[in-house]
Amino acid sequence: MKVIAFPRTLQGTGASRRLRIAGQTPGIVYGGTSAPVNIALDHNALYHALKKETFHSSILDLEIEGKVEQVLLRDFQVHAYKQLVLHVDFQRVDASQKLHTKVPLHFINAEISPAVKLSAGIISHVQSELDVSCLPKDLPEFVEVDLAKLEIGQSIHLADLKLPNGVNAVSQENLTIATASVPAGKVEAAGEAAAGETPEAK
The missing domain is CATH 2.170.120.20 (Ribosomal protein L25, C-terminal domain)
Structure with missing residues (x-):
């Protein structure tokens, strides 16, 4: 399953709010030997993907600026009453590590x-x-x-x-x-x- 993400440079509550208004969801990719990377994803695509069981339990191909790495969905936060994904976390997967x-x-x-x-x-x-x-x-x-x-x-x-x-x-x-x-x-x-x-x- 493939996920498209974009690098996110601006951080903080205000920047995240502007992202959501623009139809995007802030997130982060961490783990492995590389530094954590802040990302943004299309909210609607992410919202529908989260409804699929395989999205939660499969290795995902995360593409950022043409580079693909394998990740697992580790956490996500949703709004208390709106159909809104507030944040999502992905963890890098090392093929040689359990x-x-x-x-x-x-x-x-x-x-x-x-x-x-x-x-x-x-x-x-x-x-x-x-x-x-x-x-x-x-x-x-x-x-x-x-x-x-x-x-x-x-x-x-x-x-x-x-x-x-x-x-x-x-x-x-x-x-x-x-x-x-x-x-x-x-x-x-x-x-x-x-x-x-x-x-x-x-």
């Missing part, structure tokens, strides 16, 4: 799992993203969580995930990723039915 970042989790096959198909259960996504460590070339856009065998009362944990080659989870804990349970209303209904049968049993 990076630490978050990737989204994609949950698949919920509809064919025993929990849903046989028990009309509800699957709760406990985690929506995963902290990983890997070389830039190995960074996945997402990690799949296969729910096909999940049954009521069971959970899927970090150890159950099949991570791509070269990708390691950062967490030392065996995190719970997803759980399957009976809907609350169904549990209550079952409890009431059992209570109603008690006198007859006696």
Whole structure:
């Protein structure tokens, strides 16, 4: 994914405000062996890019005055109530150095799992993203969580995930990723039915 940026020489609150009025968003590129560079980006292009999942979890090609370098989106600030991106941070990526970042989790096959198909259960996504460590070339856009065998009362944990080659989870804990349970209303209904049968049993 390619991002076009322009060098930004003027700094400060006033300069940033003028940039935003002109339809641009101030930002910065840092990391690696080069000095940090202040940049400006087209606001509308950036705003729409931020809506895409891959923009947050992929290596981006950032072009500044014809020179392209690989970066990761590290942070961005948005206005409290306006559809306005106030600032964006990118970190340079070194192809030979492992990076630490978050990737989204994609949950698949919920509809064919025993929990849903046989028990009309509800699957709760406990985690929506995963902290990983890997070389830039190995960074996945997402990690799949296969729910096909999940049954009521069971959970899927970090150890159950099949991570791509070269990708390691950062967490030392065996995190719970997803759980399957009976809907609350169904549990209550079952409890009431059992209570109603008690006198007859006696």
